[in-house]
Amino acid sequence: RARGLRGAAGRGRAEPRHRDRRRRAHRDRRPAGVLHRPRDPQCQRLRRLRADERLRPARERHPGRRGLPRGADREHLLGRPRGRGRRSGAVARRSRGLRPDRRGPGAARAQRQCQRRAHPRHPAKRRGALRPRRGPRPPADRRRRPALLARLPRGEGPHGRALGARLRGRRSRPAGGPRPARRLRGRAPARQPGLTGTGFPRLFAPLDLGFVTLPDRVIMGSMHTGLEETGDWARVAAFYAERARGGVGLMVTGGMAPNSEGAVLPGAAGLFTREDLANHARVTAAVHAEGGRIAMQILHAGRYAYSDGAVAPSALRSPISRHVPRELDAAGIEKQIADIATAAARAREAGYDGVEIMGSEGYLLNEFLAPHTNRRSDGWGGDFTHRMRLPVEVVRRTRAAVGADFILIYRLSMIDLVPEGQTWDEVVRLARAVEAAGATIINTGIGWHEARVPTIATSVPRAAFTWLTRRLMGEVGIPLVASNRINAPEVAEAVLAEGAADMVSMARPFLADAEFLAKAKAGRAGAIVPCIACNQACLDHTFERKVASCLVNPRAGHETELVYAPAPRPRRIAVVGAGPAGIAAALVAARRGHAVTLFERAAAIGGQLDMARRIPGKEEFEGLLAYYRRAVAAAGIDLRLGTEASPDLLAPFGAVLVATGVRPRNPGIPGRQLPHVLGYVDVLRGRALVGERVVIVGAGGIGFDVATFLAQDGPSPTTDPALWRREWGVGDPALTRGGLAAEGPRPEPSPREITLLQRKPGRPGRGLGKTTGWIHRLGLQGKGVVMRGGVTYEEIVPEGIIVSDGPERADPRLIAADTIVICAGQEPERSLLDALAGRGIPAEVIGGADRAAELDAKRAIDQGSRLATRL
Incomplete structure (x- = not known):
């Protein structure tokens, strides 16, 4: 009442308190710097109707009234019947099929007012009433048109329009083609399920098979x-x-x-x-x-x-x-x-x-x-x-x-x-x-x-x-x-x-x-x-007759046993080493609610994966590393790059996981200290020059990767489908039976003479994957890489390396080389683990730091994930 009296003194009349509250609320909703709120579409339409009404006599404008109707009669002017009571809106919705309007808060507010006041009165006037937007009814011949692109000309829509343009709603058509249907004013196009809220409209477009509709285009x-x-x-x-x-x-x-x-x-x-x-x-x-x-x-x-x-x-x-x-x-x-x-x-x-x-x-x-x-x-x-x-x-x-x-x-x-x-x-x-x-x-x-x-x-x-x-x-x-x-x-x-x-x-x-x-x-x-x-x-x-799983997702095939449930008592967890095992353990632990700090002495995460991504044909590893970077950030993990973890730094944590990886093994070959002898890390990271004649000592996975890295000059065939088809002899089945090129495989020759040596007898690369080992062998053979097994390394000399055959060391001979690359395996990096043990700090070890023999990312990620479920 006091506020109302002050208003009366200032304006000459008292104003009801509820009206003042509405005005202040309207003012407070204005964005910063905006003097007037924009009118909503319903009000704009009402203004146009009023302007048209002024051009006609009053009795023609609105039978039974003179002049313009009051604001309380807006719904009547719009052709929407008035009504009272809670049931009126429900009756109107049933009779007129009202749908939610998504054009903005103003339109939605006007529609709610309409629903509150509606009543099934004056049915003749409702026929021309403005209604909430809805999609135009399609022609009869297209109401049940299956969404099958196979029946259309290649890359086109139902009327010759480009497929992409049709799905994006663009008004593009080929020259001379029929015009697309006009969009009616005041109506929105029909919303297609699955095409909104996603950047992949075609992927999530439903597919009508006639008797069933699939929700998307993926099998x-x-x-x-x-x-x-x-x-x-x-x-x-x-x-x-x-x-x-x-x-x-x-x-x-x-x-x-x-x-x-x-x-x-x-x-x-x-x-x-x-x-x-x-x-x-x-x-x-x-x-x-x-x-x-x-x-x-x-x-x-x-x-x-x-x-x-x-x-x-x-x-x-x-x-x-x-x-x-x-x-x-x-x-x-x-x-x-x-x-x-x-x-x-x-x-x-x-x-x-x-x-x-x-x-x-x-x-x-x-x-x-x-x-x-x-x-x-x-x-x-x-x-x-x-x-x-x-x-x-x-x-x-x-x-x-x-x-x-x-x-x-x-x-x-x-x-x-x-x-x-x-x-x-x-x-x-x-x-x-x-x-x-x-x-x-x-x-x-x-x-x-x-x-x-x-x-x-x-x-x-x-x-x-x-x-x-x-x-x-x-x-x-x-x-x-x-x-x-x-x-x-x-x-x-x-x-x-x-x-x-x-x-x-x-x-x-x-x-x-x-x-x-x-x-x-x-x-x-x-x-x-x-x-x-x-x-x-x-x-x-x-x-191998094992249950199939996934290198990057060990839960696949093990959904009932490997469950990432919330930890009963969240703790502070330190993970040392941001290689495959360390990242996997950190992500699973963080997912379960632990506070995780991930230490990595290098400037980037990845460990062995960071080197694998440099190999031609393994470009997908770059995407995996990019995902890991995003996942670590999204999980709230405290990532400390360029940090050497020490016992003092790790002592306050509730649990310590050591995933420090591996270091190259020294094969003990005489002459390994010569300047033309390189480690695989320096070669893959580009820190050393490699000559034109190369001998690779060790034909495991790393040896094959280094050979592939050195044998490729120019773009990787994996990024060039035409080059890849030429390298593998893929032709056109319209020209040759089976689709094999008549001229056979034509790979790009290696820019270097490469010899790949293995101490074990038998075919090099036997320990590679069962479904991929043959691909690596054929690829290197096509580039002229020489592979030899069952050799003994006698000595590295400035002119190359001297080898002999078998344990009998028969037929010693020199293989001339400008560069010798050592890929003779790895051994666990456990210096931190030993230091922690000396201080009495308990720690769990995973990945290559646990076991380096036949190291692969599959075992490392699986081990890290499983350990994190037990924390």
């Missing part, structure tokens, strides 16, 4: 995890459920055998019995509970089966198996077709959303297609019409077994990369026949397992084979999936943007980070743990 490709063979189906369910929870819309399981002769290994997982059905149902239920979809891959190994029961179109042994397959007769072929169709029907019964039929990579169906393995002269061999009969019949019978509303993916070999493989015309014919037989999606397969061309290793360029899928676009009317070395959301988005595919398949990236898609959709692509395509913990484990 988690099939991987042999080895979990099914353990018999612990709870682990299998947890593995797929975690990826469904991370946003994967459609996953494909590892290959399931349709029968015993089709199993890759004796005892391999399948879907044969009622017990198998219950186990698979447990997996599908877990995936569906997380909102995902999952398809089961049906894989018949054919002559790749490691058993005496292997079958094939012809009795030809595979170069990667010692078993000679039995040639199938007509009854045997009919059995395989029936068993595959039965497996698909069982998959549906188990709750799967679809199946993928494996028809590539050199397995049974692929073997029937290629003259390389099909030497038959009956109705299942000879010309291509007969050779493609089996896969087409399999798809037809499978579709009949599962019904029309079930996803059926056919994995088709786009390029065999073996002599006497398929031609491109045959690939196109098969794709059309598979579509006609009932396939829903065609997935891309690249190369046979026996091909001498890498297809998924880290040295393969990103998206190296999408040119093949792009060529098939437009030849079929069902979605096409691009695959192989697509490991980042920006790569996948680019593949879709250029019209190379309708979908992308990624497998190993979901081992590296189960939340890959969720992070990308949330605008946190930088937080995705990158897949470096190393194969060390996934494919290598598979071929």
Whole structure:
């Protein structure tokens, strides 16, 4: 009342307190430096209506009133009926279909007022009323248009508009083309689910398959995890459920055998019995509970089966198996077709959303297609019409077994990369026949397992084979999936943007980070743990009959045992050494709630990874280091670079983890002190000059890396797909069968003469990865690198190095060299550990500091992560 009296004295009249409060609140909401708040769109529209009203007589402006209506009648002027009571807004919303307006706070406030005052009165006046913005109703012929780019000309949208322009909403069209539909004033375009709030609109565009809509354009490709063979189906369910929870819309399981002769290994997982059905149902239920979809891959190994029961179109042994397959007769072929169709029907019964039929990579169906393995002269061999009969019949019978509303993916070999493989015309014919037989999606397969061309290793360029899928676009009317070395959301988005595919398949990236898609959709692509395509913990484990995991994510395949739960008592943790083991331990400890300080005496993190990224073909390691830098900062870890940790510095911490890595081992060769003898660290960091004739002592992983580093002059083929294809002899399947270049591999010659020596007898590089060692050997051989095993190092002399053969030291000889590079292994760096022990400070040791023999980042990261879960 006192405030009201003061107002009366100053203005000649009293003002109600509530009105003064509203004015002060309006004033306080102004941004700094703004004298007047901008009018919201509703008020602007109201002003225009009032201006129009003034031009007409009063009774025409508003029947029953003179002059302009009061502010209380704004809703009536806008054609919105007034009403009273709480129910009025609900009635109006039901009758007029009001939607939330997202144009700003003013518009939303006006809409709320409308809803409070609305009443179903004066229906005739509501017909022309202004309504909240909504998208224009599409024409009748486009209301159910499937979002399938495969039916459109390559790279174009439904009206000839560029695909990228259509998805971005730009008004661009080719010369002479029809104009895009006009946008109605006062209405916003229809919002497409998944296209807002993300930098990857094509990746998260839904895909309508007719009977089901997929939420995005990503398939988690099939991987042999080895979990099914353990018999612990709870682990299998947890593995797929975690990826469904991370946003994967459609996953494909590892290959399931349709029968015993089709199993890759004796005892391999399948879907044969009622017990198998219950186990698979447990997996599908877990995936569906997380909102995902999952398809089961049906894989018949054919002559790749490691058993005496292997079958094939012809009795030809595979170069990667010692078993000679039995040639199938007509009854045997009919059995395989029936068993595959039965497996698909069982998959549906188990709750799967679809199946993928494996028809590539050199397995049974692929073997029937290629003259390389099909030497038959009956109705299942000879010309291509007969050779493609089996896969087409399999798809037809499978579709009949599962019904029309079930996803059926056919994995088709786009390029065999073996002599006497398929031609491109045959690939196109098969794709059309598979579509006609009932396939829903065609997935891309690249190369046979026996091909001498890498297809998924880290040295393969990103998206190296999408040119093949792009060529098939437009030849079929069902979605096409691009695959192989697509490991980042920006790569996948680019593949879709250029019209190379309708979908992308990624497998190993979901081992590296189960939340890959969720992070990308949330605008946190930088937080995705990158897949470096190393194969060390996934494919290598598979071929060693171990459970597949991931070098950068040890939880993959171990979701039920390796749990990063909050620590019951957070402590101050010191981690010394920012190599792979130290970073992994620090990140997991920080994630669990510990206060972590990470010490690194170098100027940058990474340790051995910082050197690996310099090797041609290992450019992906640079991305891993960039991720680690971001992750360390985001986790709130106190990173102290250029700091030498001492016992005094570490004494106050609650726990100390020593991850100081390794140091090069001294092989004890006479003459090692000569000036032309270098260590691998100096070579890789560019701190020493290297001559034109080089001998590398030691043919382990580091020796091969140094040889690759010194043999490459110019850009890395991994960054140049055309150069990479030339180096490995990848041609065009339209020109040569199988897609191998007629002239063969043509790598760039090495600028140096390099000799790689190994003390162990046998082939150098035998300890390298099972799936990548052959790539390193072939790559160096192509560049003219000489590799010798079983030598004894006698002495290093100014002219080179003297070696002999075997323990008998026979045939001593000089290998001339300008530079000798020592890569003879490592030994643990434990000087800090010894100092801490002398002071009585307890510490845990991990990584190379624990065990340097056969050191690899896989073991270091796994060890660091597991230790951090126990703190």
